[in-house]
Every structure is written in C-alpha cells, then in structure tokens.
Amino acid sequence: MIKTYFMLTKPGIIFGNAITALGGFILASKAQIDPWLFLATLMGLSLLIASACVFNNYIDRNIDKMMERTKNRALARGIISLQKAIIFAIFLGLFGILLLMLYTNLLTTIIALTGFFIYVILYSLSKHRSSYATAIGSISGGIPPVVGYCAVVDRFDMGAFLLFMIVALWQMPHFFAIAMYRLDDYVAASIPVLPVKRGIYITKVHMLLYIMAFLIPVCMLMLWGYTGYAYLIVMGLIGISWLLLCIKGFKNTNDKLFGRQMFRFSIVVIMMLCIMISISIA
Known part of the structure; x- marks a missing residue:
C-alpha cells in the first residue's frame, strides 16, 4: 500500500522537477551550496509537487481509465478511496509549504504556490477542454528552477x-x-x-x-x-x-x-x- 501511495505522487515528475530546481539553486549559489537550505528547498518543493500530482490524479481519474498508460493508476482502479487521496494530497501540500516558509523565504514560497495553482487548477481542469492546456502546463513546469534560484537570492x-x-x-x-x-x-x-x-x-x-x-x-x-x-x-x-x-x-x-x-x-x-x-x- 505504501508503494501505491508513492506512485500516486508521480515520482518521475517529482524527480524531473527536482533536477531543474537543483540547476536553479546551483546557478544562484554559484556552486557555494548551503546544504540545509538546499535540502529544505528540495524537500519542500518536492512535497508540494507530490501534492499537486495527487490532486491531478484525482481530477483525471475518469479519463485515466480510457488511456492504456494510465488505466492502472490507483484512483482509476479504485484501489485508494477518493477521500484518502485528498487527505494525502492536503497533508503533502501543507508539509511542503511549511518547509518552504520556515527555511527559505516568502518569495520562494509564493512562487512555488503559484506553480501549484497553475498545475492543479488551470492545467488539470483545462486539459480536457483545450489544446492550450499544454502551454498552461509549461508555465507550471518552468517554476521549479525559479524556486531553486529564489531560495538562494530571495529576488526575481x-x-x-x-x-x-x-x-x-x-x-x-x-x-x-x-x-x-x-x-x-x-x-x-x-x-x-x-x-x-x-x-x-x-x-x-x-x-x-x-x-x-x-x-x-x-x-x-x-x-x-x-x-x-x-x-x-x-x-x-x-x-x-x-x-x-x-x-x-x-x-x-x-x-x-x-x-x-x-x-x-x-x-x-x-x-x-x-x-x-x-x-x-x-
């Protein structure tokens, strides 16, 4: 069951975004990395992305049943209840926000939350209706390196x-x-x-x-x-x-x-x- 919940967070997406966040962090720090700030930034952002992915799974649960590559996802098959998925997503998101607020800065937290909103609300709810959803998704995809960068310099x-x-x-x-x-x-x-x-x-x-x-x-x-x-x-x-x-x-x-x-x-x-x-x- 732990693996099922883990897969609900789309670890591949988390990893990809963590890589770009790492690039932004290193660029801003000029390779003089503060390990604690780096760890807090990466963990906070990853938890927030995980939360967004669980919410996305919840929103996409019906169309996931129609697609070969997604038909076996936990919510599409009903392995995890919708209520438990939402609680899990909320927990991940709140913990991620808390880490970013406590150990980075307000600007970084706001930027991360903006990416979360764009992905969960604007992208997830528009992908069934418009081809422009891809462009909306690209905006949220461009946020992680900015989070890594701003965590260091506290400015855009x-x-x-x-x-x-x-x-x-x-x-x-x-x-x-x-x-x-x-x-x-x-x-x-x-x-x-x-x-x-x-x-x-x-x-x-x-x-x-x-x-x-x-x-x-x-x-x-x-x-x-x-x-x-x-x-x-x-x-x-x-x-x-x-x-x-x-x-x-x-x-x-x-x-x-x-x-x-x-x-x-x-x-x-x-x-x-x-x-x-x-x-x-x-």
Whole structure:
C-alpha cells in the first residue's frame, strides 16, 4: 500500500522537477551550496509537487481509465478511496509549504504556490477542454528552477526569468513529443492535444518554432554573465542537434517513432542543461 501511495505522487515528475530546481539553486549559489537550505528547498518543493500530482490524479481519474498508460493508476482502479487521496494530497501540500516558509523565504514560497495553482487548477481542469492546456502546463513546469534560484537570492531577477523561459519553452516540444507517440491514448480519452486537434504536421511545425525560441534564453544565460563559455558551447551544440532532429522529423513517416526520439532527446537536453549550469558558472 505504501508503494501505491508513492506512485500516486508521480515520482518521475517529482524527480524531473527536482533536477531543474537543483540547476536553479546551483546557478544562484554559484556552486557555494548551503546544504540545509538546499535540502529544505528540495524537500519542500518536492512535497508540494507530490501534492499537486495527487490532486491531478484525482481530477483525471475518469479519463485515466480510457488511456492504456494510465488505466492502472490507483484512483482509476479504485484501489485508494477518493477521500484518502485528498487527505494525502492536503497533508503533502501543507508539509511542503511549511518547509518552504520556515527555511527559505516568502518569495520562494509564493512562487512555488503559484506553480501549484497553475498545475492543479488551470492545467488539470483545462486539459480536457483545450489544446492550450499544454502551454498552461509549461508555465507550471518552468517554476521549479525559479524556486531553486529564489531560495538562494530571495529576488526575481534576470537569472530567474531566463531559467523560467528556458524550461517553459523546453516543455512544449517535450509535451508534443509525448502526445505524438501516445496519440492513440489521447484520442481514446478525447483529450484535445495539438496532434489530435491540428494534426501531426502542424505539431512538428510548433515543435520546431519552440526549439528555436528555446535557444534564445539558453544563449542569453551566458551573455548576461550567469554561465561560462563551456556552457554555451555544449548547450549550443545540443540545442542545434535537437533542432536538426526535429527538422529530420518532417521526412519521417513513422510519427510515433519520431515522437519517442524527440521525447528521449528532450530528456538529454534538460539533463545536460542542469549539468552544464552546475559546472560552468561564470
């Protein structure tokens, strides 16, 4: 049962967001890490994200039954009662907020709560109705690195803004790639993601444009003096490689394979971003 509750928090999402929060924290601290502040920030944010994911599972429980990849989730199968899930989500959220309030600062707590609100209320309640939900979700996805950054410096400056833009723009082709290789699931659940509403070709065009936009704040992070040349060289090469893979996809007739390739490479991109921020700070 403990494992069931743990899976309800979507640990993969928690881990991914913790990685970007780590990148923001290291960038702001210039690698001079306060271990207690780091631990409190990561734990508080992770608990709040876990809470958001449980609430999302609650909201999505009916459409989860229609999708192959989600039909075995605890709330979709009724393994955990709805009341217990809500209590669990509230407990996680309150504990996460408490940690952030006690050990970070008010700005960090407010930013984290903003991300929580956008994901649980705006994104979760709109994903069944509009293809624009993906863009809303990307906003909440761009919050964790800002939380990590602001926990250190207690201000929202250009560094925080660039981190937000980088990760928010990265989210879009990442989400589109998932929607492409999981297209049958989204069709079955009548979720109006872009490939369902506008088709694969238009989705590829959007992916290309977002990757091009992503490269701008990636470069600006070095131009504004936050990172070194090694970061720019590595991220420039990775970003261009991602762009070329996307361009190649216009000739690819196996769209599910292309979607999976783009998804996997997007993971490489975000991991390398955080690694290069950590080792190439100006």
